[in-house]
Amino acid sequence: MVQADAPGSEAPWSAPLAQALEQLPAERRRQLRSWQPAPEAGLRNCDRGEQPLLDLASNDYLGLACHPALIEAASRCMASEGVGAGASRLVSGNRPVHEQLEAALAQWLGRARVLLFPSGFQANLAAVQALADRRTLVLADRLIHHSLLVGVQASGARLQRFAHNNLTDLQRRLEHARRDAPQRRLLVISESLFSMEGTSPDLVALSALCQRHNAALLLDEAHALGVLGPGGRGLGHGVEGVSLISGTFGKAFGSGGAFLAGDALVGEWLLQHSGPFRYTTALAPPLAAAALAALEQIQQHPSRGAALLERAERWRHRLEAAGWSRPPGRGPILPLLVGSDLRALALQQQLEQAGLLSVAIRPPTVPEGQARLRLVLRHDLPNGSLEQLVCALGMP
Structure with a gap:
């Protein structure tokens, strides 16, 4: 019968893995959170049972994932x-x-x-x-x-x-x-x-x-x-x-x-x-x-994509007017570059407290020093979402 390693002991092959994890800064550690779709483009955190957050993170651009x-x-x-x-x-x-x-x-x-x-x-x-x-x-x-x-x-x-x-x-x-x-x-x-x-x-x-x-x-x-x-x-x-x-x-x-x-x-x-x-x-x-x-x-419904692009332009204009750097491009992905990992994580938490979900994207997904919030527009976002976001973000 093969016995499991005693707590705290490491097999020789696993030492490089343990070392790499020890060297990983806290702000670079990822964690899984469980979400459940909710009405009006919302996501509910299953781990905490909190009120749903407005989904500004997923790639469900046309809101079809839960379409009848x-x-x-x-x-x-x-x-x-x-x-x-x-x-x-x-x-x-x-x-x-x-x-x-x-x-x-x-x-x-x-x-x-x-x-x-x-x-x-x-x-x-x-x-x-x-x-x-x-x-x-x-x-x-x-x-x-x-x-x-x-x-x-x-x-x-x-x-x-x-x-x-x-x-x-x-x-x-x-x-x-x-x-x-x-x-x-x-x-x-x-x-x-x-x-x-x-x-x-x-x-x-x-x-x-x-x-x-x-x-x-x-x-x-x-x-x-x-x-x-x-x-x-x-x-x-x-x-x-x-x-x-x-x-x-x-x-x-x-x-x-x-x-x-x-x-x-x-x-x-x-x-x-x-x-x-x-x-x-x-x-x-x-x-x-x-x-x-x-x-x-x-x-x-070929007009849904065009309408989403028009909405994205309005969001870019409004974010720029609020003092943020204008997100590049013309599609439904609007990155807000903030630089440091800690700043991006702090903004993520700030938005969640205001009822919005936008995940901090950090290296190695993006280049070093270019951490960001990745805002994603959806066809089914309720009216007022933009002003809710601008209010939650505050001044850059």
Whole structure:
């Protein structure tokens, strides 16, 4: 019988973990808190049983996560097909709802092929590995999501990071790469809406630059889909030269899971060669059904995204008028940069005491010295939310 280690003792392999935790400052420690949705865009802290807080933290941009149409679609699917798929898509986990969702997304986005994944992290791993290998040079925006960086590492490609949304820096690097190795495989990675910055690149110029230097372009549209671009189709929609799009259902779609959308060739390569697709249980059918219902909602109400962007502009103007630095970008993500971790945590607590939830974002999620409050607008925020926020924030 194997005995557990005595309290206070550490196995040799665990010593580096314990040391790393000891060195972690208190203001960098994360903790899990349990939340339950409440009416009027609220979240109730299950651990404390307090009054609900107005949700200015989640990525449920269109307020669809608790929409009756999504709940009904997921419930109906669960009643007929169960909860999980039970296997990968290539074994016995492929369901009609998966193919229905893929076909609907392909038509909506104007792409030849869409493949579903259980998570955005998996989708990004698969995307990078499809477009890059150990002979590839990847040029990535300095602020791309961690999952994309892990994908580059897994592909074995060489990585260069260009300054955030700086196409002059990217052009210089592309020109240098082509001079050094004219036939080298090049991949550029960016996002259409950066989740912690609220900023977007000039997609038309970015794509033209990639085409000029014969570089593939991988665009993560996770935070843009449903809100930005024509009919909420993302900023890459209709832009020639975007090789592959990564999208998720856990944000504006109010469900869970993810997808990749590209041409027929890349889609077939993913089906035949992608480990993240092949070796994972298929997306739960109820989540796929909910995502399909969300797509129908987005198509039926295309003005919701535009209205949310207009509201975001009003919030930016009001925050600037109150003395805060104007949050960059034009989407529903409004970061308030405050600098230090302690200041960000203090502001988070200040807002919670006023009935608002906005989480302090600290390194390594953001660069050192750039801690912030990440304010997120939702379609279903009640009237008066902006003034409540400005009052709670006070002077900067």
